[in-house]
Amino acid sequence: MVAPAANKRVKNKRVSRNIIIGSEAWQLPPVGHPDRPKNVPPDHTKRWTVYVRQPEGDPALTTWLNKVQFKIFNTYENPLRTCENPPFEVTETGWGGFSIDIRLHFIPASGEKAQYRQHFLQLEKYGDEAMQAEQERTGCVRSEFLEVVQFNEPTEALFDALTAEDQWNYLMPAGKGGSKKASLGANGRMKRGMPNGERSAQLPEKGAEEVPFSQDQEQALIDLLKSKIEQVDKELEKETKKREETENKLKDLRNELGHEAAQQAAHQASGDRSRRR
Structure with missing residues (x-):
């Protein structure tokens, strides 16, 4: 052979x-x-x-x-x-x-x-x-x-x-x-x-007391990870909307107050966020 x-x-x-x-x-x-x-x-x-x-x-x-x-x-x-x-x-x-x-x-x-x-x-x-x-x-x-x-x-x-x-x-x-x-x-x-x-x-299909790992447990972990990913995606979407709203407000400020005043307002807002952290 x-x-x-x-x-x-x-x-x-x-x-x-x-x-x-x-x-x-x-x-x-x-x-x-x-x-x-x-x-x-x-x-x-x-x-x-x-x-x-x-x-x-x-x-x-x-x-x-x-x-x-x-x-x-x-x-x-x-x-x-x-x-x-x-x-x-x-x-x-x-x-x-x-x-x-x-x-x-x-x-x-x-x-x-x-x-x-x-x-x-x-x-x-x-x-x-x-x-x-x-x-x-x-x-x-x-x-x-x-x-x-x-x-x-x-x-x-x-x-x-x-x-x-x-x-x-x-x-x-x-x-x-x-x-x-x-x-x-x-x-x-x-x-x-x-x-x-x-x-x-x-892996066996079903878990039991003497079977520490199974396909059911594997699928449950996959489902848990998917749900956590969905939660993170939702939070990212919220933060993206907040950022867009802030950018729109700054844009409106620039139009109303002028570019220099808008920069001062943006700097002040950034300082407020830093202090909150």
Whole structure:
């Protein structure tokens, strides 16, 4: 059998993979407490972890992901952290949230350039009352999002890796005697993507307690973003009308008072707006 070409592309094919980019944060014991880790600066109040993971039951990340780089705040020692093997995560302590730049590097056979993502490190409780109550109960503030990585017309080598059976092997740990035994979820059911039927890297249509991400949730997020965009468009329209009204008033002033007086009035109006800010 001819080996797949490293640079030849599979035409008219697109393969997608889901990843979870997120963070978790926990409260640190106060200074002087016996459970507080040693060598933690006294002003640090949280321990946090930022990560790139695969949804439960999805094909193995390492099929296509070579390494992940996290660019954390520049006050940390070695702010550019590189993870070449799973788990792809960084754990530190701190006191405030910030944006983390994430670079995804693909396996050399992919012929793909690195892709960039960004994640805000959420350290304080957020969301509605129910979400904040759950965060208080568990002691963990979790903020994560589902991202999709798409390979358009992948190389033959990458396409073979993305369609190979061994990308599911991690779901089947060896049982007694070295035999493969399918993993079960906490509810006793097969985990999503297990070989009890068709295996798929696609999101399930419906969500459930044991299914953290689904097509329904994805559509709900899309609808929410659309509604927010509509709100922003309406506000922009209002501001545009206000600007047009102001310009028309200035035009009328120029006609009534003359150009010099209109300039003085415009300067005074600009000063009033600055003071209000």
